[in-house]
Amino acid sequence: MLNVEGLTKEFGGVVAVNDLSFEVREKQIKSIIGPNGAGKTTLFNLLTGLLPPSRGRISFLDTNICGLRPHVIARMGVSRSFQNVEIFDNMSILENVMLGRHCRTSCGAVSIALRRRKAVKEEALIREEALRQIEAVGLDADPHSSPAALPFGKRRLVEFARALATSPRLLLLDEPASGLNMRETEQVAQLIRKIRDSGVTVMLVEHDMSVVMEISDDVLVMDYGTKIAEGKPREVQKNREVIARYLGRSNEYAKNPKP
Amino acid sequence: MHSFSITLQYIFTGIAVGSIYAMVALGFNIIYNCTGIINFAQGEFVMLGGMFMITLTTTWKLPSLVAFPIAVALVVLVGVGFERIAIHPLKSPSVLVLIMITIAGSILIKGVAMFAWGKEPCYLPHFSSETPINFLGATILPQNLWILGCLAAVVIVLAWFFNRTLVGKAMRACAHNRDAARLVGINVKQMVTLSFALSAAIGAVAGIVITPIILMDYQRGAMLALKGFGAAILGGLGSGPGAVVAGLLIGVLESLGAGYISSHYKDAIALVVLLGVLFIRPAGLLGSAEIQRLKKF
Amino acid sequence: MKKHVPLALFVVIVMGLPVLLKNPYYIGALVFVGIYSLITISLSLVLGYAGQISLGHAAFYGIGAYTSGLLTTRWHVSPWFALACSMVITGILAYAIGKPVLKLRGHYLAMATLGLGEIVYIFFNSAVDLTAGPSGFGQIPRLAIGGLVFKDDIRFYYLVWFTVAVLLALVLNIINSRIGRALRSIHGSETAANAMGVNTASYKIQIFVFSAVISAVAGGYYAHFVTFISPTTFDANTSILLVTMVIVGGMSNVWGAVLGAALLGTLPEYLRRFGDYDILVYGAIMMVIMMFAPGGLVSLAGLVKQKFVGNLSREPAA
Numbered sequence: 001m002l003n004v005e006g007l008t009k010e011f012g013g014v015v016a017v018n019d020l021s022f023e024v025r026e027k028q029i030k031s032i033i034g035p036n037g038a039g040k041t042t043l044f045n046l047l048t049g050l051l052p053p054s055r056g057r058i059s060f061l062d063t064n065i066c067g068l069r070p071h072v073i074a075r076m077g078v079s080r081s082f083q084n085v086e087i088f089d090n091m092s093i094l095e096n097v098m099l100g101r102h103c104r105t106s107c108g109a110v111s112i113a114l115r116r117r118k119a120v121k122e123e124a125l126i127r128e129e130a131l132r133q134i135e136a137v138g139l140d141a142d143p144h145s146s147p148a149a150l151p152f153g154k155r156r157l158v159e160f161a162r163a164l165a166t167s168p169r170l171l172l173l174d175e176p177a178s179g180l181n182m183r184e185t186e187q188v189a190q191l192i193r194k195i196r197d198s199g200v201t202v203m204l205v206e207h208d209m210s211v212v213m214e215i216s217d218d219v220l221v222m223d224y225g226t227k228i229a230e231g232k233p234r235e236v237q238k239n240r241e242v243i244a245r246y247l248g249r250s251n252e253y254a255k256n257p258k259p
Numbered sequence: 260m261h262s263f264s265i266t267l268q269y270i271f272t273g274i275a276v277g278s279i280y281a282m283v284a285l286g287f288n289i290i291y292n293c294t295g296i297i298n299f300a301q302g303e304f305v306m307l308g309g310m311f312m313i314t315l316t317t318t319w320k321l322p323s324l325v326a327f328p329i330a331v332a333l334v335v336l337v338g339v340g341f342e343r344i345a346i347h348p349l350k351s352p353s354v355l356v357l358i359m360i361t362i363a364g365s366i367l368i369k370g371v372a373m374f375a376w377g378k379e380p381c382y383l384p385h386f387s388s389e390t391p392i393n394f395l396g397a398t399i400l401p402q403n404l405w406i407l408g409c410l411a412a413v414v415i416v417l418a419w420f421f422n423r424t425l426v427g428k429a430m431r432a433c434a435h436n437r438d439a440a441r442l443v444g445i446n447v448k449q450m451v452t453l454s455f456a457l458s459a460a461i462g463a464v465a466g467i468v469i470t471p472i473i474l475m476d477y478q479r480g481a482m483l484a485l486k487g488f489g490a491a492i493l494g495g496l497g498s499g500p501g502a503v504v505a506g507l508l509i510g511v512l513e514s515l516g517a518g519y520i521s522s523h524y525k526d527a528i529a530l531v532v533l534l535g536v537l538f539i540r541p542a543g544l545l546g547s548a549e550i551q552r553l554k555k556f
Numbered sequence: 557m558k559k560h561v562p563l564a565l566f567v568v569i570v571m572g573l574p575v576l577l578k579n580p581y582y583i584g585a586l587v588f589v590g591i592y593s594l595i596t597i598s599l600s601l602v603l604g605y606a607g608q609i610s611l612g613h614a615a616f617y618g619i620g621a622y623t624s625g626l627l628t629t630r631w632h633v634s635p636w637f638a639l640a641c642s643m644v645i646t647g648i649l650a651y652a653i654g655k656p657v658l659k660l661r662g663h664y665l666a667m668a669t670l671g672l673g674e675i676v677y678i679f680f681n682s683a684v685d686l687t688a689g690p691s692g693f694g695q696i697p698r699l700a701i702g703g704l705v706f707k708d709d710i711r712f713y714y715l716v717w718f719t720v721a722v723l724l725a726l727v728l729n730i731i732n733s734r735i736g737r738a739l740r741s742i743h744g745s746e747t748a749a750n751a752m753g754v755n756t757a758s759y760k761i762q763i764f765v766f767s768a769v770i771s772a773v774a775g776g777y778y779a780h781f782v783t784f785i786s787p788t789t790f791d792a793n794t795s796i797l798l799v800t801m802v803i804v805g806g807m808s809n810v811w812g813a814v815l816g817a818a819l820l821g822t823l824p825e826y827l828r829r830f831g832d833y834d835i836l837v838y839g840a841i842m843m844v845i846m847m848f849a850p851g852g853l854v855s856l857a858g859l860v861k862q863k864f865v866g867n868l869s870r871e872p873a874a
């Protein structure tokens with residue numbers, strides 16, 4: 001459903017994503033792994049239109065989405081979460097998730113201002129769907145309270161619910177397990193599976209190898225913006241270059257955790 | 260007069276006023292670099308400089324040479340006081356809050372100035388003779404030379420301060436990366452206060468030298484600040500050399516515009532330049548095209 | 557419906573105030589509060605909801621007033637039609653200005669809007685042939701519906717506050733809708749809003765134009781109420797006053813906008829004996845609010861309420 005060809009992004013001299021090509025098939029979980037600064041977040045920003053690519057082609061459901069603005073891409077069914085959770089602290093949890101519904105609703109200012117029946121009905125549907133998503137991600141907090149005070153793990157869930165409320169075809173998750181404890185990580189892994197089983201294709205950036213190896217159908221390894229390996233989790237794990245360049249480095253890190 | 264000498268005349272006038280814009284722009288830059296704040300009260304520092312000087316020389320009858328440093332010191336006190344009272348205690352304020360606080364500060368200073376000096380423009384005698392000097396058919400007021408001299412002095416002192424002294428280097432470190440500066444043991448909060456002191460001092464100098472030419476009243480500062488900000492933007496926000504070049508450029512443009520186009524719209528010229536630069540090239544003419552800076556807001 | 561209680565209460569207060577305040581002088585002051593409220597309500601959408609700073613709204617207020625004033629006095633257009641024209645013209649100008657300006661953020665946006673306001677002010681002063689320059693012009697006709705001419709304060713009072721109530725009703729509907737959420741999401745995180753399918757650029761410009769158009773209405777009302785206009789009414793100080801009203805009241809709440817307009821709009825009346833020095837009081841109020849309650853007075857009220865209600869509801873659990 002997603003086809004990326006020769007995608008490149010340069011920041012001044014830095015090539016953050018370098019001639020990257022890959023494919024994501026419907027209803028699979030595709031993980032992107034790679035060391036810090038490999039260009040994973042940049043890749044997501046390119047896919048969602050937040051950054052314009054320097055070169056290359058991205059086609060989603062057989063349409064070229066390169067150069068489209070982010071809200072258009074979102075409307076086409078690509079949603080995401082952010083590495084450092086970007087939820088709106090100036091709105092309640094419920095409103096955050098209701099915002100996700102924005103691109104699936106269409107009532108204009110006039111009918112809203114006049115409280116036409118159509119608008120009232122739509123608002124009720126938005127609320128209903130938002131509450132459903134809050135429940136689906138297993139968030140147990142007062143939906144009318146502010147998310148500002150929530151612990152990190154629950155803020156993540158708010159963001160998930162918001163992303164799901166857009167009814168995505170493709171969901172990009174940027175390090176959904178970072179900063180979570182083991183129990184929460186397990187919950188998130190379950191949740192991602194559930195999302196996939198409900199028919200949503202998932203792209204996942206994650207540093208926690210146990211999660212990646214457990215739930216991915218396909219893994220892509222990046223370093224310095226280039227693809228160095230791609231395949232089933234087992235295959236990738238055995239790949240020499242990956243071990244040398246990535247897993248090896250993280251082993252080193254494990255031995256000597258101080259940077 | 261020949262058209263050449265008329266043009267030359269406009270340019271001379273423009274350079275004098277432009278020097279003031281340059282100094283105001285330098286003031287903006289120093290605080291901006293250190294804190295990321297645009298100090299909307301910058302123009303009030305200029306106004307206060309002129310006003311203090313007037314009181315010290317006319318009411319207290321101090322000789323100019325003595326009054327000058329005292330006036331500057333008084334404005335520095337105001338600047339530091341303002342920072343300590345209104346900005347220092349804030350914890351991670353939003354841009355809007357900072358803007359409104361510095362605007363509130365400017366309103367308060369304006370109010371006090373109106374209280375102290377009244378609403379009428381105040382007069383300060385020229386530093387030296389008022390007889391114009393002839394030059395290629397155009398004339399220069401000696402006061403204009405004083406203005407240029409002050410700009411030169413300010414630039415030299417700043418260059419020395421930022422490049423040669425430890426404190427200056429520490430301030431530059433703050434400008435570059437606040438967190439890193441804190442890590443190497445620089446007291447960032449102190450640097451912020453110092454930046455207000457420094458920029459108040461520059462504002463005061465500008466106010467003192469310009470007052471004999473334009474007279475000074477309590478609300479003169481606002482327009483000078485807006486134009487000075489135009490210069491800061493044109494030169495690339497944060498860039499010292501940029502501020503000086505852009506200040507002079509805007510002064511000259513304004514003076515030529517007033518002479519050849521319309522004196523009514525004289526004040527609009529600097530503003531149009533400001534907007535033009537903001538729309539087309541927010542990094543400024545001389546600033547690096549580092550749009551990232553912009554995004555920090 | 558619980559939602560409508562505040563608005564109903566508001567209407568009752570507005571209807572009742574003139575009965576309580578017999579002094580026509582106060583009614584006149586309240587007309588101005590109403591005119592300010594129109595602007596602050598719409599400005600709070602720009603400032604508090606969408607998070608875009610505008611220090612140039614007096615320009616739209618002025619363009620509205622001048623367009624309406626000039627059309628009626630020079631070309632003898634009917635006042636209501638002139639008001640409509642001023643809305644359209646201001647809207648078009650706001651769109652043209654907003655397109656480039658709203659790409660800027662923070663300090664840049666503040667300075668750009670301040671500069672634009674100043675340019676418009678300079679224009680009012682300098683285009684003497686058109687605007688009569690600094691001295692302004694008078695004899696602007698009054699608004700009338702049929703035979704009912706809004707000539708005394710009390711009639712105009714009802715006209716203005718009727719408009720405020722309508723605007724409030726519409727705006728309250730908007731802010732609790734997908735559009736209101738979209739606006740607030742821009743304030744929260746423009747990137748995230750974009751990624752969630754909100755066309756942030758378009759919403760920013762729409763709300764900016766909307767508030768400019770409402771400011772033009774306020775300007776038109778001003779022109780036809782006072783029947784005389786001059787540039788000083790629309791200078792940078794007015795822009796700053798408007799923003800201050802919004803912020804003092806509480807910028808992320810439209811009721812705060814009305815509260816701010818009511819407090820700061822009537823302040824000159826309390827401060828009459830201070831004469832010109834009321835500027836000091838303004839500055840001080842602004843400074844104190846910004847330092848200690850950046851959420852404005854409404855947030856203080858909310859805090860108090862939370863304390864009481866919070867304690868009450870928590871006690872049984874504890």
Ligand SMILES: Nc1ncnc2c1ncn2[C@@H]1O[C@H](COP(=O)(O)OP(=O)(O)OP(=O)(O)O)[C@@H](O)[C@H]1O
Pocket residue numbers: 011014015016034035036037038039040041042043083
């Ligand atoms: N907006 C930007 N401007 C300039 N350089 C950038 C920008 N965004 C990212 N980069 C650079 O691109 C490279 C890739 O960054 P990216 O954030 O995509 O890495 P990442 O794989 O997500 O790393 P991490 O695991 O730490 O999240 C880095 O060298 C980074 O410094």
Ligand SMILES: [Mg+2]
Pocket residue numbers: 040041042083174
């Ligand atoms: Mg990343």
